[in-house]
Amino acid sequence: MATDKAIESKFGYLKKELKNAKTQLTFSIIVLFIVSMWYSHNTIKVHKDYQSSLMSSVSQQVVNEYQNHIAHRRQQIDRFQWRHQTELLDLYRQGALTEREDYLFLLKELRNEISGVRLFSIFDKQGVGVFRKITGDFLDDCQQEIDSTINNNGQEAMFLHKDSSSVHYDILQSLIGAQDLLYLFVAFEPTALKSILERYRLPQQELFLLRNDRHVEIELKESSNSTFSNVVMSEAEFSNFSSLVKIPKTRWSVGVRLSDNYANELFWSNYQWSFIVWAVVSLVLFLSYISQKKKSVGQMTALKQLEFSKSHDTLTGLMTRDVFSQYFNNKRSSISENQGVAFVIDIDKFQVFNNSLGFTKGDSVLRMLAEEIRKVIPIGAKISRISNDQFAVLDSNMNHTKAQDYAHFLKSHIENLDLSNIEESLSLTSCIGVVKINAEVVDSEHLMSSLLLTLKLAKNKGRNQVLLYQSDDPELVQHAQEMEIYHAIQRALNEDSFQLYRQEIRSNLSNCENSVYEVLLRMFDSMGNIVSPALFIPIAEQHSLAAELDKWVIARAFKNMAISKTKDHYCINLSGQTLADPSMVGYVKQKIEQFGVLPQQVTFEITETFAITHLESAIYFIGEITKYGCQFALDDFGSGLSSFSYLQKLPVQKLKIDGVFIKNITKNSRNQAFVSTMVTLAKSMEMETVAEFVETEEEFTMLKELNLDFCQGYFFHKPDRWIVNEMLELASNNHLQQ
Template sequence: MKKSYVEQENKALNTSKRVVILTSFLILILLVSQSFSASNIHQSYQESLMDSVTDRILSDYQEYFTQLRLEIDLFQQKQLNAIEQLEQKAEQASQQNYMQVLTSLRSDIENTRLFALIDQNGQGSLKHITGNFLPDCESEIATTIADGMQKKLFLHRSKSSIHFDLLQPLATNSGEGAFFFVAFNPDILINLLKKYQLPHQQLFLMRADTPGEVELTTETNNNNKYGELISLGELKSFNFVKQIPNTRWQLAIRLSPQYSSNLYRQGLIKAVLIWLLLSLFIYGFFRQQKHSLQKQLQVEKALAYVDNYDQLTGLANRVNFDRQLSEHIEVNRLLAHNSINANTIVSNKVGVVMHIDLDKFQVINNSVSYALGDKFLHQISMSLKEFLPDNAIISRLGNDEFAVLLPDLLFSEAKAFAHKIRLLIQKIRIAEYHQDTNITASIGVIILDHSIFDAQQVYSSLGQAVSLAKEKGRNRVQVYQSDDEQLVLHAKEMEAVHDVAEALKENRLLLYRQEIKSLSQENSSHYEVLVRMKNSKGMLVPPNHFIPAAEKYGSIRQIDQWVIENTFKMLALSPEDNTRYSINLSGVTIADRDIYDQVVSLFEQYRIPAKRICFEITETSAISHLDSALHFIHKMKIFGCQFSLDDFGSGLSSFSYLQKLPVDIIKIDGAFVQDMDTNPINRIFVENIKRTAEAMNKKTIAEFVENAVIEKMLTEIGIDYGQGYHIHKPELWFEARE
């Protein structure tokens, strides 16, 4: 063990060293890669924003132009008389009248430069005041006159200024086909570019019809160079270009030339610095790694030992032994599954388990000392280790109990080998213990043949064998696979428990039903649900072959749950039917405090009316779990179900407990009914039960109605319902289909 852990420690430390060095280089590579990746992500992010930026600028530009046109139309309505006078006077209009209108226009609409009136021929009627139009303006006016609307916008520049024009239809009565011409400063267009400019970006408003001609830009060193032509090579450096609808403009964006190079340089510097810091940290970490790893391995070693071994004897503990036993059983099961003949398994090395229980060992602890008892246990453990083969698995199960798994011991040798162990223990002496009485042991032996299906079955069977050995006088060996009646019965019970588990897993349970007939004039339909099981060969197994074992070893609860759910499934198929069904519940089931919530959940899932269900509980189970039974009955009766007390009269205190159980129906034990036609005492007993039930306002059901004479006698007595083969033989009601 020590050598193994030393090798494990050295291997772990060498592995850690290699991992640390490799990790350091991987971190450097990852950091450099991450810096480049981050730079690319930043750049991609900037480019992903460009579409959003241009969309916002375009939206604001369109909104701005729409707003200007609306304001021009409103202004015309407001100054309609003044504009009509200017139109009528035309070349005779005075500059004073023009300036009055222009002043109002500039007051109402920001960035207005001037206005003009354009006739149907495209000529300005106020040229003596406004002067001649620029050639670009004349071109735009001509296309607007020709199209009937202004389709394209672009900036017009003179030697000293830059503006754009909007032409709206003239609102005067005589102005059909004429336009109201307004020139605006482009300040807002410039401000919108600056508003949406993001860090590291440059925005350009360029001519679409003259490639490379910049109209406006946010580039600080070019703000006074509008109209500059950009070379075709520079045009390729733009990261994003988008056309502005209804204009001769396009928006273009490019990242600052230094942006990418700065990102890469800064990322690389940061990656190297981080790597250096991490390398220093890893170096310090590795210096402590050896000490901490050794300490951790020691702790794990101690914990593993505590988890798997008994501290006093050093033998495997119950958990460790259980795991190895289960693995061995699983191997046997797989071999059996691979078509190994069951008759040859017994003669092969399938393994043997022994349960060693020291006889009256507590006497030593109580009469002498626990310290001396511990010495005995330690000596027994050492003797077993020396005597047993190397592949034997030895475990201390409890204070004075040991278990041994012998994988290679043959069936024919098992009993003799167990006797050798018994004699070995009997010869053990402790110097401090001066009494002549020897330590003896009762040993149970079980062969791990094809009938063994799990570790719990092994423990249960060995417990039976040891108990029988002690009953026979102690200091003896008892093989479980023997002809002893108790062990044969236990084996059959364990086989039945296994069959039930497999039947539940493989859906081999069936539901039968038997009618409960009304013996009065009342016409009601009532059945009792009965459970049956098919074995692996498809043959029916009577309930008395598996129900008692299921009740004894706890698997009856799964059967009850299966019966309840599948009964509800069947009832859900005929929701219009009002037939009532009685379902038997075991004492284990009604003792479970969660059963109420589970049953109510099934009622809700299958939408079954509570009045269609009557739960049957036996008198014995109700009395054995009285508090739980009362809790469940009260809650389910509030929910709407009925209850019947089954096998009434077979208990010792039936009438006294009947007052405590709020059942609706009493089922008279069939032992008093089946021969009441020939046994007058039983008839009197049935009559007394009827009178008692009637006084307590409860209905009665007589079981085992086997002939017409008994049915007639029950009717005369006034029993409410009868059940038995004379009335109705159980019939198949539900069978799972694949």
């Protein structure tokens, strides 16, 4: 209790300290943000003020340039009139009778002397064009400007005239030498006007020629295309202009504003930079706060974890065995008669899972199992992890009559757990011992010894058992030998301590140039004695290690073939698990390429039973590897009940007749008939035949008479170790590493 109060006091102090630090952090970050934004705002304002002063100067220069340009055009027109006064007056007198050739000749002269001219005409004081027959009717805007010029005795409102296909501006000058008030009208391309805008535009600025009478309409823009089409701006866009200066005697104003890109870049570069500085400084302050927080909390966390670890398992969070025992001792006196049940749960062969899956996944299984048991036990029941894969449950309120049924429920729940997120196709079974708490169970020591004794008896019965304490179930043989062999297989794989043996398969043909061998796997115990394959192979298959053994054999056999540079043929046995492994096709091809083995020198043997039970996988595997050049033999043929019906589905090249039909074949006429039938069947399907377990010369003689292609057995060759030259192996290893 004193410890709890000390921890409470420490946490109160820590909470207050962290709250003050958090307040200071928040205040600092806010103030820093305001200062950085204020700095960015002022920087942008300085930039804009500077640009504004530049834009006022630029706009005035453009206005002056436009005035000079217009004045220059008028001077050019007047000089042209003096040079061509006679021709102009003659054209005027001809009026509507003017010949087109005469008009075009004078237009050509005008264009030669003044650039940008589109056309010209002469207007009388009523505003009627003399050459309408040639020039056609003018645009309404043109006529409006002509009328305004006549009424005002001078051109006072110049602007651009646009239609769907062209843009121009007009200059009207009094016709020199005319007795009446006449005007020479000249239409110009606006290219020169746009060039002025382009020439005076500064970086980060945009220049516009705007209509005074239509202040939201753009006449010209320095970066616009050649169509000079009208662009109407919104009031908001129009308000962005920093400078607007009217051009006298026109309907134009020169407008200057910052380009959108520059304005955006100016805005974002300043605010972005300020934000980055603010973020970095804030991050430093925050990390400082986090460091302070970790430092303050660290001691309390350690104290809390220390206190928790004294009473709870660090992996599952369940109470420890000592705490469980203490709880029972405290609770024992309040447990009513005929109530109170304790269970002990042991996961079957969990060490096998640990060794095969690894301790990380094993720990995940234990955590998940603990959580699932916690979910399904009755309210008020307590659960403890009492050893590596054992859990104890105590329900002080459960009636004795429900004890065994509830144990079966727990067993079934564990068996049906979905562990696919940890390992595919992983499932658990358990043995459960049950002890009813009665007068004889006086303390936790008695309870635990009773539970463990009951569990031992349950495990002796086999896997997935429930046993009630004091039942008369017999104790069965332990599985120590199986576990020992399983671990020996794993050690041999990890230490690369398996050995390869080989047995010759003798050809019955005299012209066979190269030998044929079957590759055999051997394992040795700690005393150096051979462990029978009939013992360790089934255990490997039971615990899903058969494919790993096959990979080891394939790699080592190919390596030996490469080292010895042999031309002999080798037969390698494959398990059903290998056939079902989709990665094995690629593995075999990779090893063939790695060691440079000729596929034609390799035959893979698959047993009839496994081929039938993994038919689709077998057909796929055989088909793919056969394409690569290897051959396949169906081993133990005749031992299954469906041999003939499945034989046509399996693309194998050899049949190895089960040895049960070969033994004593000289004395068993039925075996002779059976072997003869199988040979005939194989020949009809263009398959070679092999007889196993040939042990006498008489058997060999009869098998030759029955037309078998190969014989294998102790009569020819007892299996011996496949030894390769150590120096050649060392050289091969160095070559493969390079």
